[in-house]
Amino acid sequence: MSRYKSGVLFTIIGALFWGLSGTCGQFLLQFRGVTSGWLVSVRMLSAGLVLLLLCYKKEGKAIFRVWKETKDRLDLFIFAAFGLAFCQFTYFSTITYSNAGTATVLQFLAPVLIMAYLSVKNKKMPRAMELLAICFAVAGIFLLATHGQFDSLAISKNALVFGLLSALSVVIYNLQPARLIKTYGTLLALGWGMLIGGIVLSFIYQPWQVIGTWDMPALLSLAAIIVLGTVVSFSCYLEGVNRIGATAGSLLSSAEPLAATFLSVAWLKASLDWTDALGIGLILSTVILLTLKPKTAAGIAMAPSELIQ
Structure with missing residues (x-):
């Protein structure tokens, strides 16, 4: 396979599991009384710890090498706080x-923002596909x-501002961690990003204050969300995204609502x-269009690692 x-x-696999996570989240929010802020903070903290434990088992103390360089620390914090957590x-x-539908529509302005950014940066017009x-x-x-x-898109000023910021945060976590991923690998960059993002969110939503009704279906749903x-x-x-580029990646993530x-x-x-x-x-x-092999001389569906020299 190429x-x-x-x-x-x-x-696509990542997007499909996001869809599963969203449905499990809906179950917890609507049927078990869990709040969204608490769920997000627990999700990020737990996932960050799991990822870092997996990395530690494979790499040992080398997982801390990301903290040696000032530039890496800064990139990691931006990815965690303004990409993952802020999103x-x-x-x-x-x-x-507003509502979940409006929030999703506004967030999916991200592919347009990414397309515009990469078109200007690389001085190339997007492919017709x-x-x-x-x-x-x-x-x-x-x-x-x-x-x-x-x-249904008749929304308040606050909803519009937060929605546009949400789309911007998607752009950040698609493009910003490219160098970190290339240098340290996806799992390590993501593990630290999740943990730091969860810590940041914990100042707003305290994960130690357990909310909701917990039974086996609720616990399984939480496990599915985290893992x-x-x-x-x-x-x-x-x-x-590291292999096909931020534009194609953000578009294929539309398999999530599917x-x-x-x-x-x-x-x-x-x-x-x-x-x-x-x-x-x-x-x-959209999925079919983006599986067509891109031309090397045109288009902008390149790996993020190619965007940062």
């Missing part, structure tokens, strides 16, 4: 001032999130109408 195709596979915080803040994929992805997400009701929806999903996604929709219908008995089906079709079209 580097590009394996990158597509990694990215979670602004996303859930957008939901607070990439432009078409962006249109399909945005349209698909819009239909899944709003069911085609334009009036599959965080450790596995972020690792696969960032490795995929998985979440199916799981919500099958598990939580959510309804599925024609707008959902059309949105799913558009997202699947």
Whole structure:
């Protein structure tokens, strides 16, 4: 399997597990009384510790080498605080001032921002397939999130600001950790990023104050969020982005609501109408478009490691 195709596979797996995580989160939030802030802080702290333990088993004390250079420490903190943690915080803040559908639509402005940034940086026009994929992805997400009701985007100023910041944070964690991942590997960079991000969030949402009703389904859902929806999903996604580029990676992550929709219908008995089906079709079209082999002389779907000299 080529580097590009394996990158597509990694990215899709990561997005699918994000979808699973979102559905498990919905279960905890709606049926077990857990709050979003507490869930995010616990998720990041737990996943960070698990990842670092895995890295320590393989590399020993070498996992601390990322702290030796000032530039690495600064990049790691930016990735953790303004990428991972800030993304979670602004996303859930957008939901607070509006709804999950609006928050998702605003966050998926990220591919457009990434495309614009890379086009200017590399002085290259996007490929026609990439432009078409962006249109399909945005349209698909819009239909899944709003069911085609334009009036659902009538949002407050706070929701708009937090939503745009959420999209910006997605750009940051797609592009910013490229050098860290190239130097230290995906798992180590992600492990420290998750742990630091969780610590930052703990100043806002205290994980030691346990909230909600806990039984076996709740515990299994939390485990799925931490292990599959965080450790596995972020690792696969960032490795995929490292192979296929931030633009393609951010677009393929639209498989997340695809998985979440199916799981919500099958598990939580959510309804599925024609707008959902059309949105799913558009997202699947995006995946097909981005699996086509990119030209080397044009386009901007390159690995992030190629963006930083």
